[in-house]
Amino acid sequence: xxxxxEFISVPLLYLLAxxxxxxxxxxxxxxxxxxxxxxxxxxxxxxxxxxxxxxxESMKRDLVLEISTxxxxxxxVQVRVPADRINPSRDYTVxxxxxxLKPGGTYYYRFVYADVPSLTGRFKTLPVGxxxxxxxAFITCQNYADGYYSAFRHISxxxxxxxxxxxxxxxxxxxxxxxxxxRDLNLPSGGKIALTLEDYLYLYRTxxxxxxxxxxxxxxxxxxxxxxxxxxxxxxxDYEGGYYLLPGHPFYRKKVQSLALRRIAxxxxxxxxxxxxxxxxxxxxxxxxxxxxxxxxxxDLLHLIxxxxxxxxxxxxxxxxxxxxxxxxxxxxxxxxxxxxAWFFRKLExxxxxxxxxxxxxxxxxxxxxxxxxxxxxWDGYAGEREEIIRFLESKAIDNLVIISGDRHAGLVAEVPxxxxxxxxxxxxxxxxxxxxxxxxAAEATWWRDxxxxxxxxxxxxxxxxxxWTKYLEHKIWGYSVLTLTKDRAVGEMFSxxxxxxxxxxxxxxxxxxxxxxxxxxx
Ligand SMILES: [Fe+2]
Numbered sequence: 090x091x092x093x094x095e096f097i098s099v100p101l102l103y104l105l106a107x108x109x110x111x112x113x114x115x116x117x118x119x120x121x122x123x124x125x126x127x128x129x130x131x132x133x134x135x136x137x138x139x140x141x142x143x144x145x146e147s148m149k150r151d152l153v154l155e156i157s158t159x160x161x162x163x164x165x166v167q168v169r170v171p172a173d174r175i176n177p178s179r180d181y182t183v184x185x186x187x188x189x190l191k192p193g194g195t196y197y198y199r200f201v202y203a204d205v206p207s208l209t210g211r212f213k214t215l216p217v218g219x220x221x222x223x224x225x226a227f228i229t230c231q232n233y234a235d236g237y238y239s240a241f242r243h244i245s246x247x248x249x250x251x252x253x254x255x256x257x258x259x260x261x262x263x264x265x266x267x268x269x270x271x272r273d274l275n276l277p278s279g280g281k282i283a284l285t286l287e288d289y290l291y292l293y294r295t296x297x298x299x300x301x302x303x304x305x306x307x308x309x310x311x312x313x314x315x316x317x318x319x320x321x322x323x324x325x326x327d328y329e330g331g332y333y334l335l336p337g338h339p340f341y342r343k344k345v346q347s348l349a350l351r352r353i354a355x356x357x358x359x360x361x362x363x364x365x366x367x368x369x370x371x372x373x374x375x376x377x378x379x380x381x382x383x384x385x386x387x388x389d390l391l392h393l394i395x396x397x398x399x400x401x402x403x404x405x406x407x408x409x410x411x412x413x414x415x416x417x418x419x420x421x422x423x424x425x426x427x428x429x430x431a432w433f434f435r436k437l438e439x440x441x442x443x444x445x446x447x448x449x450x451x452x453x454x455x456x457x458x459x460x461x462x463x464x465x466x467x468w469d470g471y472a473g474e475r476e477e478i479i480r481f482l483e484s485k486a487i488d489n490l491v492i493i494s495g496d497r498h499a500g501l502v503a504e505v506p507x508x509x510x511x512x513x514x515x516x517x518x519x520x521x522x523x524x525x526x527x528x529x530x531a532a533e534a535t536w537w538r539d540x541x542x543x544x545x546x547x548x549x550x551x552x553x554x555x556x557x558w559t560k561y562l563e564h565k566i567w568g569y570s571v572l573t574l575t576k577d578r579a580v581g582e583m584f585s586x587x588x589x590x591x592x593x594x595x596x597x598x599x600x601x602x603x604x605x606x607x608x609x610x611x612x
Contacts, residue, residue, distance in 0.1 A: 097388055098558055100374075113382045114130050118141060118144070119140065119141055119144050119202050119203075119205045119206065119207070119300060120138055120139065120140065120141070120200065120202070120207040120606050121139065121294075122138070122139045122182075122294060122297040122298065122303065122361075123138070123207070123208050123297065123300075123302075123303030123304075123306060123307055124136070124138045124198070124200060124208055124303075124306070124307050125137040125208055125210070125307070125311060125363045126175070126198070126212040126306075126309075126310040126311070126363055127310050127311045127312065127313065127362065127363030127364050127365075128310070128312060128363065128365045128383075128385075129212055129213065129214055129215055129250075129385075130214065130215055130385070131189060131192040131193075131214055131215050131216070131217055131250060131303065131311075131386075132188060132189060132190045132191070132192060132214060133186060133187060133189075133214075133362040133365075134186075134187055134190065134196075134212050134214065134310060135184060135185070135186050135187075135364065135365050136154060136184070136185050136187060136198055136210070136363065137182065137183065137184045137185075137361075137362075137363040138152075138182070138183055138200045138207055139180065139181050139182040139183070139294075139297075139361075140152065140175055140179070140181045140183070140460040141174075142177070142181045142345075142455045144202070144203075145172075145175050145181055145202075147428060148170045148203055148560075150172055150202060150203045150594075151169050151170060151171055151172050152169070152170040152172075152183060152200055152201070152202050153168070153169055153170070153173060153200065153201040153202075154167065154168040154170065154185060154198060154199075154200050154201075155167055155168055155198060155199055155200075155201060156167075156187065156196055156197070156198045157196065157197050157198070158169070158194060158195065158196060158197070160197050160209075160211075162197065162199070162209075165557065168185060168187070169417065170183050170185070170287065174359050177272035178537050179360055180290050180294070180360050180361075181216065182360050182361065183200075183309060184363060188366055191214065192214055192215065192216055192217040193213070193215070193216035193217065193220075194213065194214050195211065195212075195213050196211065196212055196213070196214070197209055197210070197211050197525065198210045198211075198212070199392055208303065208304075208307050208484070209307070210306075210307040210308070211307065211309075212309065212310040213250055213251075213307055213310070215385065215386065215387050215388075216387060216388045217388055218388050218389070219245065219388055219389050219390065220387065220388045220390050221575065221576075222390075222484055222570065222574065222575050223250055223387050223388075223390050223391055223572065223574050224247075224248060224249045224250060224571055224573045224574070225249045225250050225251050225252065225253060225571070225572055226244050226247055226249045226251075226252045226253070226309070226570065226571050227252065227253040227254075227255060227448070227493050227495075227523050227569070227570050227571075227572065228240070228244070228252065228253070228254055228432045228495070228523060228526050228569045229253065229254070229255040229256060229257060229316070229450075229494075229495025229496060229523055229524075229525060229526065230256075230257040230316070230495060230498055230524075230525035230526060230527070230528040230530065231258065231296070231525070231527050232257070232260045232264075232525075232527055232529065233259075233260075233272055233274065233295060233296045233299070233527070234260075234263065234264070234265075234266075234267040234268065234272045234273070234274050234285075235267075235268050235269075235272075235525075235527050235528050235529050235588065235594070236268060236272075236527035236528075236567060236588025236589060237269055237272075237301075237527065237588055237589070237590065237591050238299045238301040238302050238526070238527060239301060239529070239586050239587070239588070239590060239591060239592065239593040240298070240301075240526050240567065240568050240569045240584070240586040240588070240593075241301035241302045241304060241305040241526070242301040242304060242305070243568075243584065243586055243595040244308075244309070244567070244569050245301070245304040245305045245307070245308040245309070246303045246308075247309075248310075248573060249309055249323070249571060250309075250310075250387065251309055251310045251311065251312055251551055252305065252309045252310070252311045252312070253311075253314075253393070253395070253448050253493065254311055254312065254313040254314065254317025255314060255316065255448060255449075255450050255493065255494065255495035255496070256313075256314055256315040256317075256318075256319065256399075256450050256495065256496065256524070257297070257315075257316045257317070257318045257319070257495070257528065258293075258313065258315065258318075258319055258358075258362070258498070258524075259289070259292040259293055259318060259319060260292070260318045260507040260528070261282060261283040261288075261289070261292070261318050261319070261320065261321055261354075262281060262282045262283070262318070262322065262324070263276065263281045263282070264269050264529070268529075268533075268589075269588070269589060274292070274295060276288045276291060276292075279289050282338070282339065284339070284340075285353065286353045286356060286357060289357035289437045290355055290357050290360065290361075292346060292357075293357055293358075293360065293361035293600075294361070295580075297361065306363075307452055310363075310365060311369070312364075312385065312393070312395065312448075313363075313364050313381075314382075314395050314396070314397060314448055314450065315358065315381065315397070315399065315450075316398075316399065316450045316451070316465075316495065316496050317399050319354060320333070320335075320351060320354040320355075320357050320399070321333070321335040321338050321340075321347075321350070321354075322335070322336065322337060322338070323335075323336050323337075323405065323466050324336075324399060324579075325399075325402045325403060325404040325405060326375075326376065326400065326401060326403065326404075326426075327404065328403065330344060331344075331374075331375065332344040332347050332348050332375065333347045333348070333351055333375070334347075334404055335347055335350075351375060351378070352370060354403075354485065355368075355370065355378055355379050356370075357546060358379075358486055359379075363365075364381070366379060366380055366381045366383065367379070367380040368380075369474040376400065376401060376426070378489075379400070379600075380397075381395070381397045381400075381611040382396045382397045382429050382432065382433075383391075383395055383595060384436055386442070389441055389442055389443060390442065390443050390444060390574055390575075390576070391442060391443070391444050391445075391446060391574055392436070392439060392441075392442040392444070392446070393444050393446045393448060394433065394436045394437065394445060394446070394447050394448065395448040396425060396429060396433055396447065396448065396449060397429065398424050398425065398449065398450045398451055399450070400426075401423070401424075401425060401426025401428075401429055402422070402424045402425075402426070403422045403423050403425065404422075405422070405465050405466050405470045406418035406419045406422050406465055406470050407419075407465060407470075407596075416465070417463070419469070419471070419472040419473065420472060420473035420476075420535075421473060422470060422471045422473065422474065423474050424451075424468065424471040424474055424475075425474065427446045427498040430474070434481055434546045435480065437482070437485070437487060437490075437498070438485055438591065440485075442489075443489060443574070443576050444489050444490075444491065444574050444579060445487070445489055445490045445491070445493070446491045446492075446493060446572065446574075446611065447490060447492045448491070448493055449492050449493065449494045450494065450495060450496050451464075451466065451467035451468060451494060451495075451496040451497070452464065452467040452468060452469075452494055452496065452497050452501065452520075453467075453468045453475065453492050453494060453503075453505065453520050453521060454468075454501075454503040454505060454506075454509070454520050454556070454558055454559060455468075455469055455472075455509040455556055455558075456469060456552055456556055456559065457469070457538050457552075457555060457556060458540045458542070458548060458551050458552050458555060459541050459542070459551065459555075461540055462598035463497075463552070464497070467497065472481055473546060479505070479507065479508075479517065482505075482515060482517045482518065483507055483515070487517070488516070488517055488518070488605045488606035489605045490505075490517065490519075490522040490578045491518060491520075491581070491603065492505065492518055492519070492521070492570060493521055493522075493523065493570070493572065494518075494520060494521070494522040494523075494524075495522060496523065497522060498525040498528050498529065498530045498531065498564075498602065499522065499524055499530060499531060499549075499562060499563060499566070500518065500522060500523065500524040500561065500562070500566045500568075500585075500598060500599065500608065501521075501522035501559060501561060501562050501563075501566045501581050502519070502520070502521055502522070502559075502560050502561035502562075502581065502583075502599060502601045503519070503520040503522075503556075503558050503559045503560060503561075503609075504516040504518075504519065504520075504558045504560065504608065504609050505517045505518035505519065505520055505558070505576065509556075509558070511557055513557075513558065515606070516606060516607065516608055516609070517606075519579060519581065519583035519601065519603035519609055521570060521583075521601060523568075523569060523570035523583065524563070524566040524567055524568055524570075524583065524585075525567055526567060526568065526569060526588070527567055527588045528567075530545075530565060530566070530567065531545040531548065531564035532545050532564050532565035545564040546565075548564070548566070549562040549563065560601070560609055561599050561601070561610055563598060563599075566583070566585045566598055567585070567586060567587070567596070568583065568584045568585045568586040568595065569583075569584055569586070570582060570583045570584065571584070577604060578602055578603070578604055579602075579604075580600065580601070580602050580603075581599075581600070581601045581603070581605045582597055582599070582600050582601075583597070583598045583599045583600075584596065584597055584598065585597075585598040597612060599612075600612040608611050
């Protein structure tokens with residue numbers, strides 16, 4: 090189990106000049122999952138890598154981290170990680186929080202093990218003051234078996250300050266044979282669903298064996314939140330029983346096993362995710378084991394608020410059936426939980442930023458097709474609390490909000506209206522949902538047949554007609570999105586990258602411009 094020593098906070102030790110000729114190239118045999126940075130602030134960052142166990146067990150060397158403001162590492166700061174800190178309890182990974190950096194700086198880093206350097210990584214600390222412009226990328230849903238990660242290669246080339254991962258970084262279940270060659274997954278326990286720590290670690294390790302994913306993690310800091318599949322599909326919390334409900338799972342309504350699995354899922358997430366979050370696995374309250382909701386500030390331009398929409402949610406209403414009418418429970422459910430909601434409202438109200446961006450995992454705006462809701466697992470199942478958020482935005486006159494979302498495996502752009510009726514008067518925010526990076530979409534599934542339509546294309550058309558706040562909806566798309574913020578405008582761009590091709594090009598699917606409180610313009 091992890092302890093509070095989880096994060097190794099180290100001072101920067103010493104500066105030294107070094108000839109770098111000997112340190113070129115990447116070395117997968119020593120660093121098979123590459124390097125990563127995460128959770129940047131004005132003066133700190135989290136750096137991560139993993140050493141190949143066979144190499145470490147045979148050599149038992151210290152690991153050296155080098156950080157430099159120069160791409161040629163002509164001046165470096167070194168941090169030494171003792172050999173005994175690299176061990177099986179963390180699956181041979183190392184995570185370091187580095188403090189004392191300068192705001193708005195570009196830094197290069199690499200790990201060196203027994204004179205062998207890793208891939209060189211790069212990160213930027215967040216700026217202070219009044220930046221003219223800030224761009225960041227965001228992604229969701231990257232099932233390894235469902236497609237290639239060409240989108241990550243394009244992300245690695247984007248000029249962005251960070252990448253927000255909205256969740257489904259792994260999928261705990263193997264849904265069938267891979268959709269592209271060479272992406273087989275075989276859980277160590279032999280089943281089709283992760284039930285052991287080794288299963289979850291195997292998934293992270295295998296997903297991270299992909300070179301395009303490694304490249305994106307090396308080139309930009311990542312800010313990770315999670316969706317459901319980092320633990321179990323569509324999970325929720327049973328407040329009376331004090332444990333998680335995992336529908337359709339072998340541990341459904343099994344308190345001891347579902348809580349043990351929760352600890353395992355958290356441990357695996359922490360092992361492979363370069364995040365700085367509060368962890369207290371000794372707490373008697375499972376809701377206190379990990380707190381991933383947190384916020385980031387980019388000068389006075391952006392306040393990024395990240396929430397956790399899985400860990401505290403009450404069960405989906407109406408047994409997750411999508412029928413309408415007859416689901417009054419939708420008004421009584423909570424997605425955020427009491428404590429997180431109070432925190433979220435406080436953060437929304439914090440003044441002094443041109444833009445607020447809410448990193449929200451699941452679709453916020455209503456989506457009802459021929460009388461049926463698209464998903465009661467998204468905010469439609471939590472309509473009472475959504476209403477509370479809308480009234481809060483309205484009463485506080487907050488209109489500088491962009492909601493970024495994922496989970497649905499579709500691309501969507503919507504005006505968040507003051508009410509979900511055709512003749513809505515006000516636009517309170519823009520919702521910009523990024524499509525799955527590689528996971529199965531409606532174009533490959535058949536669930537749309539339940540809605541009395543003849544294709545996923547017709548489904549999208551009917552959803553737009555019947556939900557007029559939704560301005561753009563596309564099911565047959567995979568890729569990533571970029572948000573560019575200037576003082577006056579938030580511009581969302583969705584990039585389509587064919588997951589079936591290893592060398593796919595990117596193509597812009599839609600560009601949406603939002604000026605606070607105005608109608609969205611699509612280009
Ligand atoms: Fe997903």
